[in-house]
Amino acid sequence: MKSKTSKTIIASAMCxxxxxxxxxxxxxxEVDAIKARGTVICGTGSNYVPFSFIEDxxxxxxVGYDVDLCEAVAKKLGVKAELKFVTTATRIxxxxxxxxxxxxxxxxxxxxxxxxxxxxxxxxxxxxAIIVAADKPLKAFSDLADKRVAVMEGGSTGPxxxxxxxxxxxxxxxxxATAFLAxxxxxxxxxxxxxxxxxxxxxxxxxxxxxxxxxxVKEKMGIGIRKDEPRLLALVNxxxxxxxxxxxxxxxYDRWFGANSPLKxxxxxxFGPEEAVE
Amino acid sequence: xNLFPTLSGISDLWAQYGSSLLDGLCMTLxxxxxxxxxxxVAGVIVAFxxxxxxxxxxxxxxxxxxxxxxxxxxxxxxxxxxxATELLPDAAKDWLYDRDAGMILGSVALIIYSxxxxxxxxxxxxxxxxxxxxxxxxALGFSQFNTFRLVxxxxxxxxxxxxxxxxxMTITKNTSITLMIGVVEIINAARRVQDTTFRIVxxxxxxxxxxxxxxxxxxxxxxxxxRWARGGANA
Numbered sequence: 308m309k310s311k312t313s314k315t316i317i318a319s320a321m322c323x324x325x326x327x328x329x330x331x332x333x334x335x336x337e338v339d340a341i342k343a344r345g346t347v348i349c350g351t352g353s354n355y356v357p358f359s360f361i362e363d364x365x366x367x368x369x370v371g372y373d374v375d376l377c378e379a380v381a382k383k384l385g386v387k388a389e390l391k392f393v394t395t396a397t398r399i400x401x402x403x404x405x406x407x408x409x410x411x412x413x414x415x416x417x418x419x420x421x422x423x424x425x426x427x428x429x430x431x432x433x434x435x436a437i438i439v440a441a442d443k444p445l446k447a448f449s450d451l452a453d454k455r456v457a458v459m460e461g462g463s464t465g466p467x468x469x470x471x472x473x474x475x476x477x478x479x480x481x482x483x484a485t486a487f488l489a490x491x492x493x494x495x496x497x498x499x500x501x502x503x504x505x506x507x508x509x510x511x512x513x514x515x516x517x518x519x520x521x522x523x524v525k526e527k528m529g530i531g532i533r534k535d536e537p538r539l540l541a542l543v544n545x546x547x548x549x550x551x552x553x554x555x556x557x558x559x560y561d562r563w564f565g566a567n568s569p570l571k572x573x574x575x576x577x578f579g580p581e582e583a584v585e
Numbered sequence: 586x587n588l589f590p591t592l593s594g595i596s597d598l599w600a601q602y603g604s605s606l607l608d609g610l611c612m613t614l615x616x617x618x619x620x621x622x623x624x625x626v627a628g629v630i631v632a633f634x635x636x637x638x639x640x641x642x643x644x645x646x647x648x649x650x651x652x653x654x655x656x657x658x659x660x661x662x663x664x665x666x667x668x669a670t671e672l673l674p675d676a677a678k679d680w681l682y683d684r685d686a687g688m689i690l691g692s693v694a695l696i697i698y699s700x701x702x703x704x705x706x707x708x709x710x711x712x713x714x715x716x717x718x719x720x721x722x723x724a725l726g727f728s729q730f731n732t733f734r735l736v737x738x739x740x741x742x743x744x745x746x747x748x749x750x751x752x753x754m755t756i757t758k759n760t761s762i763t764l765m766i767g768v769v770e771i772i773n774a775a776r777r778v779q780d781t782t783f784r785i786v787x788x789x790x791x792x793x794x795x796x797x798x799x800x801x802x803x804x805x806x807x808x809x810x811x812r813w814a815r816g817g818a819n820a
Contacts, residue, residue: 396780423783455682460764460773461780478687478767479777488667489767494682 337536338384341408346389349377350407350531353392354484356507357563358413373411375559376430376530376547380409383546394482396461399424402531409543410531413501415463416581425536426529427543432576434522435464436502438490438509441517445497448521451475454496457486464499467524483508490516499523503564503572510569527581547578590787598787602778606788609774610795616692616770617757617799623696624756625749628703632741633733635708646704653701658762661694666766691763699756706748710741743814750807754800771795 341347351359351373358373369390381388393401393412402410402424413433416426437456439445445454452474458464460479468477478495480486487508490498498505502522509516532540550556556578564572634646653661666687670678681689714737722732742749764773775788782788 396776419783457767460767461776465777466781479769479773480767481765485667492667492671493678494670494686 336538337408337533338538338542341384341386341539344386346387347377347381347384347409348389348391348407349373349380350393350398350401350410350412351377351390352394352412352483354482355412355504356510357503357568358411358507359390360507372431372559372563373413375555375562376411376550377409379550379555380530380543380546383542383549394461395459396481399531402533405533408532408539413504413528414531415526416529417463420531423534425532425534425540426581427532427540428547428578429527429529429576429581430547430578431503431528432526433502433528434525435467435499436505436522437497437499437519438505438516439497439519440490440493441515443496446519448472448519448523451497455494457489457495457498459483459486459500462500463526464501464523468499471523501526501528506564506572513569529581551578590784590790594784595787598778598782598784602782602788606771606774606778606791609769609771609792612688612768612774613757613760613770613795614799616688616695616760616763616768617753619692620695620699620756620760621753623692624699624703624752627696627700628707629738631700631704632707632711633730635704636711636729636733638729650701650704653698654705656698658694658698658759659765661698662691662762662766665690665694665697685768687763687766687768691760691766691768695756695759695762699752699759702755703749703752706745706752707738707741709748710743710745711737713744714740746810746814747807750803750810754803757799757803758796 351369351371353369354360355371355373357371359369359371361367362370374388374390377388377390391401391407393407393410395412398407398410398412398414399420401407410424413431414420414426416429420426437448437451445451448471451472453476455476455478456468456472457478457480458468460481465477465479468475478489480489483500483504486495486498486500489495491512502518505518509518530543532543547556550559557574560574561567565574631646631650634642635650637643637646670681670686670690673681718736718740719732722736723729727736760770761772763770764776769777771792775792778788779785
């Protein structure tokens with residue numbers, strides 16, 4: 308009698324434990340993992356002005372537009388922000404394989420990428436632009452026929468450039484800095500890339516380069532989140548909406564792109580659902 | 586995302602991207618051929634310099650071989666592509682950039698890097714040739730250069746052909762470093778396919794297969810050579 312009762316008690320306790328574990332396992336998702344870890348890992352560029360770069364050489368801390376977004380999301384989740392450096396080519400695989408929680412680094416929202424990852428509300432509206440040396444007579448896309456153009460390897464710019472000017476020679480480089488170096492050394496006639504990235508590079512050499520009036524492609528960029536993480540997606544979108552309401556979004560834009568920066572761009576969008584942004 | 590390839594998937598990918606992958610393979614073969622021939626020639630020159638009676642010449646050759654082998658190949662490629670070109674006059678720069686500068690300078694970097702290894706291999710081959718050969722040749726009136734060219738070098742090369750074939754394989758694989766300076770060789774071409782289609786297995790399988798075939802051809806050459814060297818009837 309006694310052993311049978313104790314066996315029953317042990318069996319029920321194990322069942323209860325199993326059910327608890329199973330229930331917790333099914334409820335555990337990215338948000339829980341982040342909170343348990345105490346940090347949210349954001350994939351950003353390492354030297355991508357003004358999204359994520361070292362401004363003050365004495366502190367050697369990365370700052371920028373993407374870093375502000377990462378810290379806002381971290382504050383919302385009640386954890387610390389941790390940056391992991393990625394490149395244009397690795398940001399989506401790193402996200403898919405769980406090594407970063409958020410893919411910042413100017414991820415353009417495209418239908419092909421939407422099949423692989425989720426996007427937050429657009430955090431930047433921009434386009435792909437072309438810059439050429441100010442003393443060269445290149446002004447329109449037709450002038451780029453048969454010319455060498457530097458682009459970022461692995462991004463969406465290379466195929467877009469070939470589609471627009473099929474006879475141009477697209478040379479891919481691993482980082483924005485190496486592509487710009489190639490332009491500086493006259494290895495290429497032009498450089499195509501994200502407008503704000505190009506402005507960041509141009510600010511080091513004022514007056515030496517001019518940007519084409521026309522965009523190669525007009526784009527919205529968002530924060531990349533792994534698929535099937537609705538809680539994290541909702542939290543990130545809420546963070547963006549709150550940043551817009553509190554004015555933090557405008558302040559961050561002004562600091563890095565607008566009136567308080569050397570670029571002096573005007574903000575022509577607000578954080579909100581993608582259909583509303585134009 | 587379906588990671589594993591399907592037969593229909595492969596034929597679709599090949600139809601669309603096959604030619605770009607083959608272009609990448611051509612580029613790899615071109616750079617490998619240039620680098621293998623160039624590093625053999627340069628390696629022989631350096632090996633000969635190390636035998637020189639002039640101490641400065643020996644020192645420079647030894648210094649070159651030791652220094653170059655310690656610097657990573659990527660640093661060589663970056664130096665030749667971004668650094669050395671700035672020292673050229675403008676006319677030379679324009680001439681260079683009108684052609685495929687990445688391929689030319691990547692080949693130069695690979696030649697300089699690999700020649701150091703080839704010269705070391707040759708040096709061990711030269712040491713395996715007994716000193717009596719050199720003495721006898723000099724006694725017969727051969728000049729130092731002709732001794733090297735006609736007596737020592739042929740024996741030395743025969744001794745280290747397997748190592749040199751190994752170097753050829755390494756050079757072939759090292760051509761992928763040029764993707765950092767914008768050359769579209771096979772790995773870069775595979776990466777571009779991956780970036781557009783997000784298929785990982787198929788493009789890299791093609792690249793791996795290409796390297797495997799090239800290295801297998803080289804291995805077969807090495808095996809044929811060893812049979813011939815042994816002097817059997819199967820040569």
